[in-house]
Amino acid sequence: MISNKEIAAIFNLTGEVLTLLDENPFKVRSYFAAAQSIKNYPVPLATLSEDEILKIKGIGKNLLPKVMEIIRTGDLEFLHRKAEKIPDGILELLQIKGLGPKKVKQLWQELGITSPGELLYACYENRLVDLKGFGQKTQEKIQKTLEFYFQNKHKFHYPAAFEYALEIINFLKTKYNLEQIEITGVLRRKCETVKHIDLLVCSEQEVIIENLDFSPIPVNLHYSPPEQKAFRQLITTGSQQHLEKLHLKGFEFAETEEEIYAKNHLPYIPPELRENLFEWELTKNQHPINLIEEKDIKGLVHCHTVWSDGTNTIEEMALAARDKGMEYVVITDHSKSAFYANGLSEERIIQQQKEIKRLNDKNLGIQILSGIEADILPDGSLDYDHNVLQSFDVVIASVHSVLHMDKHKATGRILKAIENPHVHIIGHISGRLLLSRLGYELDYDKIFDACIQNNVILEINANPMRLDIDWKQAGKAREKGVKFSINPDAHNAEGINHIQYGVNTARKAGITPDNVVNCLSADEFKNAIKK
Template identity: 45%
Template sequence: RRKKETVKDIDIVASAKDEDRAAIMNHFTTLPDIENVVSKGDTKSTIVLEGGIYSDLRIVSDAEYPHLLHHLTGSKEHNVAMRQLAIKKGMKVSEYGLFRGEERILCKDEAEIFAKLGMDFVPPELRENNGEVEAAQAKTLPKLIEPGDIRGMIHNHSTWSDGANTIEEMAQACIDRGYEYLVISDHSKAAAYANGLSVERIKQQHAEIDELNKKLAPFRILKSIECDILSDGSLDYDDDVLATFDLVITSIHSKFNMSESEGTDRIIRALQNPYTTILGHMTGRLLLKRDGYPVNHTAVIDAAADLGVCIEINANPLRLDIDWRHCKYAKEKGVKIAINPDAHRTDGFDDMQYGIGIARKGWLTKNDILNCLSADELLAFAKKRRNG
């Protein structure tokens, strides 16, 4: 529920009548894809799923349900802050309920728990003790980005480089999902492993996009490239080539073995190119597989703010990069964030749910997100960046 980038186990909370609990537990402990049943009881059972993930099911009364749900949602630090606030107000809150002395204060759902403590409802994504308890008391929580706020898909690949679907197939999938535009950002020439585009192939792709825009209007396909940031921070094409794109995403795909200062300087030099519209997956991390290269996030965000460059949240669940912990600072500095699926096939658009979760964890609203703009507004953003 908190949309953390990784989880170690799964907690499921349910409320049920006493006479129904045994049947529910029987069903839970006989689900498919179970490696092992660790324990089974009337109120709690634990299983191990294939792949080694532990999952608990806890069954409580209707009165206890919202409190256990809140408690297990966490985070631990958020729960501690909530307990401290309750004490200040002469109450006690725990997984068992909200109490004033021995008297239970009934709460039908999580929202009532917060309300009884004089708070606005805190969305689960914000529950990290990162200022949300104070903001909820002051009624200053932001209205977080919602899936319906997204108007277009930025940073997507096609069969022109290493994607599995044609540009038209990618566009039709966007149309079917109700989006207004698609930004095609195939790989640049240095990414030979990904069939990166030569200058001649760029011209051919742009001609295809022009024809598709006539065919699919009013839907728009924008011309972009995921341009490699080379080892010295320069970009993979000359400026006259970059000028042919509507917008440019710059990313590191090689020579990851850098010091923090080298990585930071390399990225900032790339941001200084006036054709850089968006910085892609800032650290290059692959969750649970590869650590990101070291980067001074503050310095990069400061540079992006000074230069008018957008920073990507790469929504691929292996990336989720830029990390949510840095989004709030980027927002404070006025840096626009793009939530990008980095889709290599049509079903890759479904990864947007993960990117939106990370944006919500980062306190971001629709006004902070680049792809909440219309296509014309996005083009104006890129043009303003190029013109300084």
Template identity: 40%
Template sequence: MEACQSGQVAKIKGFGQKTQDSIILALEYKASNQGKWLYAEIEQPAKEILDRLSKSLPEATVAIVGDFEMEAEIIESLTFLIGSDNAGHTLGEINKVDGLVQDTNVLSPYRWEGHLATPEVKILITIVPKKDFIKQKLLKSASKAHLLSPTEKGQPLGELFYKATFNTEEEAYEAAGLPFIPAPLREGTGEVEWVKTHSLDELLTLEDLKGPLHNHSTYSDGKNTLKEMSEFCKSEGYDYFGIADHSRSAFYANGLDEDRIHQQHKEIDSINESLAPFRVFKGIESDILTDGSLDYSDEVLATFDYIVASVHSGLSMDINKATARLLKAIENPYTTILGHPTGRLLLRREGYPIDHRAVIDACAINDVVIEINANPWRLDLDWRWVRYAMDQGVMLSINPDAHEKAGIAHMKFGVIAGRKGGLTKEMTLNTKNGEELASYFENRKRKNNEHDAKGS
């Protein structure tokens, strides 16, 4: 960083001011995220500590609250709430819990601060009287916007929660004249109005997904063969598996040229014969080039069941250039799914800026599905845009971007992100069974053929 700030890097042959500025931005971004964790990274340690605290405090009530309870994609600290009428004894027992390291510079009769021994996640524990446990759990597991939402009588939710005493969270929402709203949905993004006319049963669950549609194999940069990935998905109970290896422009990822596409399609036909009724769908992750075009001819694109269109290069774009690039790709009649729309890598790389409304509106016009890339480092489309997408009639697809069998399990984190944004089963592409999805792809291809016929 010092070399960049002093201008030394810009003077090196092959670098320059623009490269130096990019390095500074990347280093600043990394520094700003120190001490932050992905939800997926600390999910297991958090649940283990919750279990240890509960076992060590059998007379108390223990819960995780805050960002983790709300299933935020990035976590800065793990916050626990303990209902106990003997705070002194409780604090003593907390210090006996294996894996917790107290910060002795911060001492309080009702609050414990420290971190996990490994990973070194910051830990905050608050002790409240048992009678206040539910109200405090509600107040500490909701956004400010959610708590400011008015009840039927005009009173903010947060004020109602604070002034009354409840035995359960469900009871608190009933007092507000509302169905129960789970913590992950308490973001103030329309969930209060939504639950008045909808059921939580409409929300997507992991069990609703019939198969993953963005995956890679050893044909490109995956670790497992196409057959291994297909057989694994079948063994996991899925109806189908969609292969979307990298396209020819992704030479760094062993992207497929036309000859290898033909080879892969022949293997898929063979696998489909042997694994029927399980089905492998023929897809490709086609690179969106800098001018917004896809990196195969229409004749080649027409050989696939579906196309995932994604940006992988030329990421340094302003909002106008990035948006225009995506819009052109969306308008391509062969684009079925828009992959990881901003290219972000959480805590590692900031995504390129896009006009989300313009992109989503274009997907609505062109009948393009938007991916929620379920890789924990991506979770892109961001959950904050899910409700807007659904309101425009745009379907979403939960895709793990799996490069090995174990990566299929990342579907779970895509579901978490989707549900947080209010994603329903009905608006999720891969809740369709194999026959329904095949018909969906065939109908899109028929429209493409009609489009081509009119063009000629």
């Protein structure tokens, strides 16, 4: 038997959907009012006759058939019909606490946000701060709610999973007096999203661990006697397809993973590469693989400042980059079409370049280059003319609007940007947001060829919600000879730390420092991107 609460919830959702569809406010209100009185009614409606239900406040002749339908079927056809007109992501947004249909509608209409992931990203980019009825506080609250929401949706972005893993290791070490616990599995392979945490517990005897229910991510504990640690680590790291290509019998007591690979006549294969995709080709000649490391990055490319939607000044970003060991920073605020991000007009570009010159004259201990993240318009052109584009040291071209294009159109759009003589780097090429938005499809072969022909560099956007270009495509691009720039797309000083996730992606793609332009010194970098 359906409860009053459940009936009320369906009425409530109907009211919300009608609000989103801009239906007659009186009609909308009648659904909310009915929901309210049904929820509070002391007797289950399912036990009442039609006449009795009609006497309940807020349920008139119009709504009665709907109440009866819900009691009969547990559902309301009318609601489904209306909801069909609304993107699924918007309906999902309605489920998020504290938003409500009016706010969802405003976000949809004014910022084009159609899913929780897009909204979270908008929070990270400070889009809600200046939106009427929102502001800094509301943005922070929404951001927290959404982060929680995503953590509860079975899959986790790599950094969140990694943090939880560290917490759990800490807990286990303290509570059970365990000394050796290692991260293994998907997390050790640094996959971009993670469903569960695998930990290898190294101890003489198996430990009974009561429960790890507090962990929001399921935890798999694997045990190993100390003398089999290397072997167990290799086995639990996977991937399964990688392991199937190795001879493992008889190596249970190897001292190190290196030893097991050596017995397979292979150099050590770092965990990130163990996907049965690029590792065999890379180890063909038996040389050790010199994958890129975070310390190889010398230039911070792609960051935003208070000039567009960042929260730090140019000077603050430069100093933060310097303190992280960078030799140069490329400031790339948004271009003028990105009005929602306070994109730069031609006049403000002149002012910003003056400011950069002033700061460089101060000798901050880091070189500041003038760049832009120019919008690729739907037709593939950029939103400034030649003279303006020429004034930058670095032009990153990125798609930020009209994200839903078919493969042919989207490829044509990107190709046109690559062929633009002013473009140095293509930013976050697919537009994906991990766990919430698939990118548009692209003909990557054509794009890689065009990059090589036009000396255009592909960004590995290091924001852990993007990690775009995907590592599988990045590996193919590397094989063709395309160069990369690992860019944090930082919107504040802390965002510079995201470089590590871009490095993970690069490592999974088998990328070495000589494939990456921001591993070069400032002069070499400028030279390498020259048209």
